[in-house]
Amino acid sequence: MRRTPLYDEHVTAGARLVPFAGFEMPVAYAGILREHDAVRHRAGLFDLSHMGQFYLTGDRVAEWADTLTINAVGTMKPLQARYNVFCNEAGGAHDDTIFYRLDGRWLLVVNAANADKMWSHLNAHKPSGVALANEHGRRALIAIQGPLSVEILQPHVDVDLASMRYYFAAEGRAGGFPAVIARTGYTGEDGFELFVDGGYAPKLWRELLRAGASAGLEACGLGARDVLRLEAGMPLYGHELTEEITPVQAGLSWALKLAKPEFIGRAALAAQRDRDDYSRIVGLVMEGRVPAREGYPVLLDGRRVGEIRSGSIAPSAGNRNVATALVAPEAATDGTALAVTIRGASHAARVVPLPFYKRAK
Amino acid sequence: MAQPEDLLFSKEHEWVKLDGDTATIGITDYAQNALGDIVYVELPKVGATIKQFSPVGVIESVKAVSDLFTPLSGEVLAINDALENDPAAVNREPYGGGWLLKLRVADPNEAKTLLPPADYEKIATE
Known part of the structure; x- marks a missing residue:
């Protein structure tokens, strides 16, 4: 099992570590829902060095x-x-x-x-005149996500964050270390991603957590990240996208x-x-309180038309249980009443447009 | 958290409080902490007869679905309806407002297979 340069930080913080893509990664620190709340209302710090x-x-x-x-x-x-x-x-x-x-x-x-x-x-496809360098596991990636990201991060970087456009980047310094600083993320909130050498990552991580604590910055794990991205309607490879989807x-x-x-x-x-005849990913809202999970069958008028690909409670969508499902085209229209089979019982669901959550600009 | 002294425990991290032939059942603080934020609890029906160590319900956290096992056999006298609207009570008060169900105990001898607090503490801190 591989470890990111921030592994010791996670252990010290008491994070719950799980194997993910060959790395021991934090799934949660204080708790998934609390970390989710921090990102939606304040800010969260993520280790994405995997x-x-x-x-x-x-x-x-x-x-x-x-x-x-x-x-x-x-x-x-x-x-x-x-x-x-x-x-x-x-x-x-x-x-x-x-x-x-x-x-x-x-x-x-x-x-x-x-x-x-x-x-x-x-x-396999590389032509002459192109050079590739694989920094997987050596370079670190720290993301700060949430409405207070600019305010918390600005004192620690040498580029003007407020004037950086969404989906643009700068090369500068973070915590004094050379960094690529990008206004990108995977949570549906404003935020930045910091690409730094792995050797610098622990010091930068600690500096940001310490400085952001009073503003409510929290270390966040992959559990919160998955809920955040699902609410924001962002695909996760292996779920909404695969070699077949x-x-x-x-x-x-x-x-x-x-x-x-x-x-x-x-x-x-x-x-x-x-x-236009293909099965497609749709958003579902469960009518009841039972969560839909990956792999559960989805039915239209008693006939199987697809399956759940991701599911979670969605605190930012009225605390409903939401899901993505890959369904046949006749089951994909917004408002369609579907059923999800959960432990042998049928549970009502409705097709809704994605995303489930969109931040106020 | 130290285990409350008046409870018995199963190796599957359930607790039992005996009061005559009535048993109140819940999951331990260790269990709720390991599961993380609980978002849904599925309990057996009142009146159902359930058998010791068999799966009788489901506890779902944000990330996972876990079976609930009953530490004792008996007839279900009550379930904690408040968990339908507030499953997080299991996280907040695993030994109080987060109780799961009450049983009329079928066989008092089964309680002898459960663990006293000190023995459970060893399992939970391993």
């Missing part, structure tokens, strides 16, 4: 990456960040990622569970740039989108 960080250099990075991804890389502005999905030939998702266009290099952040697969994929099915057609002449999966995705 995620893969690949640094890409060379004049042809953007042109090349555009042949492997559904969204546009070449049109990214300097210091811009952009969500992107790598697909297989059938259109299934190989991984969902964020590209950061930095100064003279690109940072590609991949899912921890997919890091080895993605490293192989990139190397395409970004079109996952509702990510906004990121599908068919104006690009060729990329892996393009033909399959274009055809699927045009046919």
